[in-house]
Amino acid sequence: xxxxxxxxxxxxxxxxxxxxxxIKWLFLASLVAALAGSASALFLYCLEWATDTRLAHxxxxxxxxxxxxxxxxxxxxxxxxxxxxxxxxxxEVHAPQKTIPLRMAPLVMGATVxxxxxxxxxxxxxxxVQMGGALAxxxxxxxxxxxxDRRILLMSGVSAGFASVFGTPLAGAIFGLEMMAIGRxxxxxxxxxxxxxxxxDQVSLAWGVHHTLYPVGALPPVxxxxxxxxxxxxxxxxxxxxxxxxxxxxxxxxFKRAVPYGPLRPFIGGLLIALVAWLCHAQHYLGLGxxxxxxxxxxxxxxxxxxxxxxxTVASLASGFKGGEVTPLFYIGATLGNALAPLLHMPFxxxxxxxxxxxxxxxxxxxxxxxxxxxxxxxxxxxxYAGLACVISYLFSGYTSIYRAQxxxxxxxxxxxxxxxxxxxxxxxxxxxxxxxx
Numbered sequence: 001x002x003x004x005x006x007x008x009x010x011x012x013x014x015x016x017x018x019x020x021x022x023i024k025w026l027f028l029a030s031l032v033a034a035l036a037g038s039a040s041a042l043f044l045y046c047l048e049w050a051t052d053t054r055l056a057h058x059x060x061x062x063x064x065x066x067x068x069x070x071x072x073x074x075x076x077x078x079x080x081x082x083x084x085x086x087x088x089x090x091x092e093v094h095a096p097q098k099t100i101p102l103r104m105a106p107l108v109m110g111a112t113v114x115x116x117x118x119x120x121x122x123x124x125x126x127x128x129v130q131m132g133g134a135l136a137x138x139x140x141x142x143x144x145x146x147x148x149d150r151r152i153l154l155m156s157g158v159s160a161g162f163a164s165v166f167g168t169p170l171a172g173a174i175f176g177l178e179m180m181a182i183g184r185x186x187x188x189x190x191x192x193x194x195x196x197x198x199x200x201d202q203v204s205l206a207w208g209v210h211h212t213l214y215p216v217g218a219l220p221p222v223x224x225x226x227x228x229x230x231x232x233x234x235x236x237x238x239x240x241x242x243x244x245x246x247x248x249x250x251x252x253x254x255f256k257r258a259v260p261y262g263p264l265r266p267f268i269g270g271l272l273i274a275l276v277a278w279l280c281h282a283q284h285y286l287g288l289g290x291x292x293x294x295x296x297x298x299x300x301x302x303x304x305x306x307x308x309x310x311x312x313t314v315a316s317l318a319s320g321f322k323g324g325e326v327t328p329l330f331y332i333g334a335t336l337g338n339a340l341a342p343l344l345h346m347p348f349x350x351x352x353x354x355x356x357x358x359x360x361x362x363x364x365x366x367x368x369x370x371x372x373x374x375x376x377x378x379x380x381x382x383x384x385y386a387g388l389a390c391v392i393s394y395l396f397s398g399y400t401s402i403y404r405a406q407x408x409x410x411x412x413x414x415x416x417x418x419x420x421x422x423x424x425x426x427x428x429x430x431x432x433x434x435x436x437x438x
Contacts, residue, residue, distance in 0.1 A: 022191075028149075029156045029195035032139055036132035036160035036196070037203025043109050043127060044165065044209050050117040051287055058283055064118040064274045068266025071111045072320055076262045079107045082134075085322075086126055086179075087405035089133040089158060093151050093180050094407060094419075099141045104134040111322035119277065119286040120270070121312035124165055126324025132161025132200070148188075155180065156192040160200035167204075167211035171373035172197035178366045179403065182422075183410025212290055214356075215297045216349045219381035229344040230354060230385050233337065234392025237355055240336055241362030242397040244310055244329065249404065249423075251318035262320070269319020273312065285312045289331040296334035296352040300342070305335035325402045326360055333359030353378045354389040361390035362397030365406060399425045 054060050075083050082088060082104035092100060112127040136157025140150040155176045163172025173194040177185045220226065259265045277283055284292060285308055292309075295301060313328040337355025341348045353374060361370035367390040374386030395412055404423035408416050416425055 025152075025192050026195060028139065028143075028145075028153060029160075029192040030199050032132070032136045032153060032157050033160045033164075033196040033199035034203055035135040035139075036128070036157055037164040037200035038207065039105060039109070039131045039135060040128045040161060040164035040200070041204045041207035041209050043112070043124070043131065044204070046109070046113045047116055047124060050113045054117055054119060054287065060117060061119040061274045061277055061283065061286070064120060065267045065270035067114050067118040068120075068270035068319065068321060069263045071114060071322065072263030072266045075107065075111070075320075078103065082107060082130075084405075085130055086324075086403055089130065089154060090180055090403060090405035090407075092133075092137075093154050094405075096147050096150060100134050100137040102134055102138050105131040108322055112324075115316070115321045115323050116287050118270070119274065119283070120316040120321035120323065121273070121286050121289075121309065121328060122316050122321050122323025123288065123325055123327035123329070124323060125162060125326035127322065128161035128165035129158050129324070130161070132157035132159075132164075136160075151186075152189045152192050155186070155189045156196035159193040160196040163197035164200040164204040164209075166373070167201060167209075168373050168376045169194075169197040169201040170376055171369045172201070174372050175366055175369035178369050179364065179406070181407040181409040181419075182365050182399075182412065183408070212294070214294060214353070214377060216353055216378045216382065219350065219379065220347060222384050226346065226350075226385060227388060229346050229351075230388045231392055233340050233344060233346075233351055233354060234358055234389040235396050236336065236340060237333060237358035237389060238362040238393035238396030238398075240306070240310070240332060241329070241359045241364075241393060242400045244314065244325070244332065244359070245363050245397070245400040245402050247310075247314045248317050248325070248402065251314055255318055255320075266320035269315055269321070273315055273319075277312075282308065282312075285309050288327045290327075293331050293334045293356070296338040297349045300348065301335055301338050303339040306332045306339065309335065325363065329360040329363055329402075330356050333357065350382070350385060353382050354386050357386055358389035358393040362393035363400075363402045365394060365397070365401050365403075367391050367394040 082101055088100065108127050108130045115122050133154055136153045140153050158179065159172045159176030162175045163169045176193040177189060255265045259268060277286060289309060309328060309331050317325060333355035334352040337351035338348055341351040357370040357374045361367045370390045371387040375383045399416060399422055401422045406422045407419045417428060420428060
């Protein structure tokens with residue numbers, strides 16, 4: 001009797017196509033990272049100059065309306081195709097149309113520096129992310145990459161920009177993956193985003209960039225009361241992120257209806273911001289507000305700090321000033337956490353740190369990226385508290401976002417149509433409410 005054995009191959013060698021694929025994405029992601037990290041370094045140096053100049057010459061606030069008009073005029077005549085900013089990047093990832101013009105990078109950088117020089121309450125993340133995305137798309141165009149490769153490289157450009165401007169490579173990598181859609185991470189882009197974020201951060205550091213250190217000190221151990229307090233705080237953080245996103249979008253639309261001519265919107269908004277800031281001695285609400293963020297970790301602050309900064313930032317963004325929302329959201333979150341700390345019997349630095357990342361997590365629907373950011377900025381001891389606050393905030397911010405082009409891939413807790421844009425959710429909800437019930 002002849003015995004036959006079926007051969008079972010135990011192949012320990014990798015797929016022969018894996019090494020070329022690895023080399024390809026190490027090269028492409030590093031190339032995008034070098035461009036984005038260098039652009040972010042230049043931008044941060046210009047931003048530091050603009051902030052120092054404004055603080056040394058407070059009267060520059062009166063140039064804010066004229067700077068806004070000039071900015072609006074330039075975007076009207078040369079930047080309409082890129083005015084959507086981060087939302088354009090998200091749309092191009094989901095539904096590719098055409099190469100993002102290179103002029104997005106200098107336009108948003110120049111507009112942001114001018115905004116900070118004259119006193120608008122805006123951030124810096126939007127600028128770095130848009131520069132990273134625009135530069136990545138030029139690489140795609142020059143190398144004639146496929147549509148799928150373009151999608152991956154755009155996401156890696158977002159990761160590179162975010163990581164290099166904040167000095168948080170892990171958070172930057174996750175942000176580029178998480179920002180595109182609620183409930184879905186494209187794991188095929190994982191390597192490119194991580195490599196781009198890490199290299200871009202190192203490139204910006206090599207250019208001599210220094211990032212702000214936040215004084216969290218020794219963190220207390222995790223306790224049952226601490227978790228309960230963080231849950232309550234997370235609800236407040238999520239509601240605040242939701243309020244910020246809704247006000248920014250609603251006021252922006254109202255501005256466009258009331259003032260059809262684009263350059264007039266930042267002129268009017270800039271004039272109102274300048275008047276309120278000067279008459280109320282509220283100049284510290286302008287710009288990034290980093291000194292106040294640092295103070296939120298050290299001492300009690302007035303309870304109204306977060307809502308006042310929210311008002312200045314919403315007015316600046318809704319009227320058309322450029323820069324982004326994230327650093328102002330850090331300010332709003334840290335000062336809100338500072339105000340909640342005595343009410344919840346928690347240390348200032350713990351709730352300030354949690355608020356710092358959690359309001360942003362709710363407003364941008366990026367709880368994982370924000371949890372990693374807390375660990376990178378404040379240490380691993382903050383991971384549990386920050387993670388819980390970010391997840392609760394994410395849930396309680398509902399289907400709103402500072403990025404209106406985000407898609408819903410997986411519902412948070414209440415079903416909505418798959419892949420619907422967040423900007424279309426209110427209309428869908430209204431239509432559903434008026435639909436006849438069977």
